[in-house]
Amino acid sequence: MNALHRLQRDCEHAFRGADAAPLLPDLVGKAIPPATRIEVYRNNAREICRKALANSCPVVEQLVGDACFRSLAREYLDAHPSTSGDLQHFGREFPAILDALYSGSEYDYLGDIARLELAIEDALLEPEAGTLDLDALADVPPDRLGDVIFTQAPSLRLVGSRYPLLSIWRAHQPGAEESVDLSSGAEYVAVRRVGDEVEMRLIDRAAFILGRALNGGGSLNQVWDELPDDVREVLPGALTALSLAGGLSHFSLPES
Amino acid sequence: MTQGVPGGAGPIPAIAGIGLRGPHQAHFLHDRPAAGWLEAHSENYFAADGIAAAALERIRADYPLSLHGVGLSLGSVDPLDAGHLDKLARLVERIEPGLVSEHLSWGSVDGRHLNDLLPLPYTGEALAHVALRMEQVQDRLGRQILIENVSSYLEFKGSTMTEWEFLVEAASRSGAGILLDVNNIYVNSKNHGFEPDDYIEAIPTTVVGEIHLAGHTVQRFDEHEILVDTHNALVCEEVWNLYDAAIARFGRTPTLIEWDSELPPVDTLLAEAARAEQVMAKYDERAA
Numbered sequence A: 001m002n003a004l005h006r007l008q009r010d011c012e013h014a015f016r017g018a019d020a021a022p023l024l025p026d027l028v029g030k031a032i033p034p035a036t037r038i039e040v041y042r043n044n045a046r047e048i049c050r051k052a053l054a055n056s057c058p059v060v061e062q063l064v065g066d067a068c069f070r071s072l073a074r075e076y077l078d079a080h081p082s083t084s085g086d087l088q089h090f091g092r093e094f095p096a097i098l099d100a101l102y103s104g105s106e107y108d109y110l111g112d113i114a115r116l117e118l119a120i121e122d123a124l125l126e127p128e129a130g131t132l133d134l135d136a137l138a139d140v141p142p143d144r145l146g147d148v149i150f151t152q153a154p155s156l157r158l159v160g161s162r163y164p165l166l167s168i169w170r171a172h173q174p175g176a177e178e179s180v181d182l183s184s185g186a187e188y189v190a191v192r193r194v195g196d197e198v199e200m201r202l203i204d205r206a207a208f209i210l211g212r213a214l215n216g217g218g219s220l221n222q223v224w225d226e227l228p229d230d231v232r233e234v235l236p237g238a239l240t241a242l243s244l245a246g247g248l249s250h251f252s253l254p255e256s
Numbered sequence B: 001m002t003q004g005v006p007g008g009a010g011p012i013p014a015i016a017g018i019g020l021r022g023p024h025q026a027h028f029l030h031d032r033p034a035a036g037w038l039e040a041h042s043e044n045y046f047a048a049d050g051i052a053a054a055a056l057e058r059i060r061a062d063y064p065l066s067l068h069g070v071g072l073s074l075g076s077v078d079p080l081d082a083g084h085l086d087k088l089a090r091l092v093e094r095i096e097p098g099l100v101s102e103h104l105s106w107g108s109v110d111g112r113h114l115n116d117l118l119p120l121p122y123t124g125e126a127l128a129h130v131a132l133r134m135e136q137v138q139d140r141l142g143r144q145i146l147i148e149n150v151s152s153y154l155e156f157k158g159s160t161m162t163e164w165e166f167l168v169e170a171a172s173r174s175g176a177g178i179l180l181d182v183n184n185i186y187v188n189s190k191n192h193g194f195e196p197d198d199y200i201e202a203i204p205t206t207v208v209g210e211i212h213l214a215g216h217t218v219q220r221f222d223e224h225e226i227l228v229d230t231h232n233a234l235v236c237e238e239v240w241n242l243y244d245a246a247i248a249r250f251g252r253t254p255t256l257i258e259w260d261s262e263l264p265p266v267d268t269l270l271a272e273a274a275r276a277e278q279v280m281a282k283y284d285e286r287a288a
Helices: A003-015 A034-056 A058-064 A066-079 A087-102 A110-123 A134-139 A142-147 A165-171 A205-214 A220-226 A229-233 A235-244 B022-030 B051-060 B082-095 B124-141 B163-174 B182-192 B196-202 B237-250 B266-287
Strands: A149-152 A157-161 A187-194 A197-203 A248-252 B016-019 B038-041 B065-068 B099-103 B106-109 B112-118 B146-148 B177-181 B208-214 B217-221 B224-228 B255-258
Touching: A003 A034, A003 B106, A003 B112, A003 B124, A034 A058, A034 A066, A034 A087, A034 A110, A034 B112, A034 B217, A034 B224, A058 A066, A058 A110, A066 A087, A087 A110, A110 A157, A110 A165, A110 A187, A110 A197, A134 A235, A134 A248, A142 A220, A149 A205, A157 A165, A157 A205, A165 A187, A165 A197, A187 A205, A197 A205, A197 A235, A205 A220, A205 A229, A205 A235, A229 A235, A235 A248, B016 B266, B022 B051, B022 B266, B051 B065, B051 B082, B065 B082, B082 B124, B099 B124, B099 B208, B124 B163, B146 B163, B146 B208, B163 B177, B163 B196, B177 B182, B182 B196, B182 B208, B182 B224, B182 B237, B196 B237, B208 B237, B237 B266, B255 B266
Parallel strands: B016 B038, B016 B255, B038 B065, B065 B099, B099 B146, B146 B177, B177 B208, B208 B255
Antiparallel strands: A149 A248, A157 A187, A187 A197, B106 B112, B217 B224
């Protein structure tokens, strides 16, 4: 390891809040002690992390409050150091951290809110796609319908929760006044880009499960085994609901 | 188009511009306020199919645009991130910015990123390393970049040259130009105890392609004060005075008002840009 590598490693440890002792002999003291100077970089590291998470998950920040969110961001930074110079996807593990911390508590739904907020952010990074009209399937021979492979819109993100996820999110948008009954049941949301905006539509559980299953690129026959019985029973309706939510952009039929 | 807004083609004009930030993007798209030119953070537009890159392309049609990177980590000992550089190259090819700039700093080691602009030791080893990487970036992009001096809150005992010597030599060896951040010079002069005018006087008059101006914050740590480059306030009078000295030395130079946190209305940024214009105009008259 050369001198520059050693110095950068010592800085990284110190700025992340680990032992600063190896770095201190390398720093000029002058009027302000080196430990104080290191503290500026520690603060910056935490603030950069907090801002990145807050930009991605503003509703989570509202729900827990500023002090708690700062603490969460600090915990996240320790557990998931950034691995890129681009912070675009920095928060992708944030829902799992929230699940681990709040599962079973009154904030049980926080992880799902974070998933929805990250889905919104993700959708805006993807291209827009057309919507499949299921009438186009009329030309497919009935005995080949199971072989059809549906392509989902690249921006489609499906987020589900046993809580009223979208209602909670909407209640925390500027100007919203409605309150949410947390016991009002599960909500499943299809998120996708439409123009320069994100569209969010509630879908039913069957459409949600079918959409998740089709996400791997398999045909209806190929995903059949992973579908619960109650979804199999309503498959045409689930497919229609998924299509109406803009979740399907086109289909292909492999040669038999 | 609103009167006073230059078209998007060509280089960055030697006038004052402002930073383009997300909350202001719709205003620039729809109302086209009369800014001289705009500067965008490259990484915010890396998703080629996303809405941000498409919006930037539309804005580019109306305004001269500079791309300013914050994440390439030029001074890191980690290998240069080829994926990051590829995304930057694709964005540069698409947007055709008037200027491309990055920072004379590092931000990652052993694959862990702090996403901060961290200072290098001013040593021969660090100089050779960062200058080589600046060359590699320019080779990949097929164009010159500008390299910006950063704010710092500590100094390394191992440094064998001044910050300005390091900056000038890095630019000279790599063939890069200099993006001189006058606020960062002022912040560092207070944090490390040097005369900021000495810094300005040490920079050759021919290498400065852009100047940055921004606000900073005085943070207290027990009985100590450290100036932190927070980009959340008006440019202070001391920095305006230093900018005056810079323009006196370098002449009219593309000048950017940077503001990233606690973002004010665009009009506040435009008023700061107008003040920079006044400074440049003063030296136009003297040169005439």
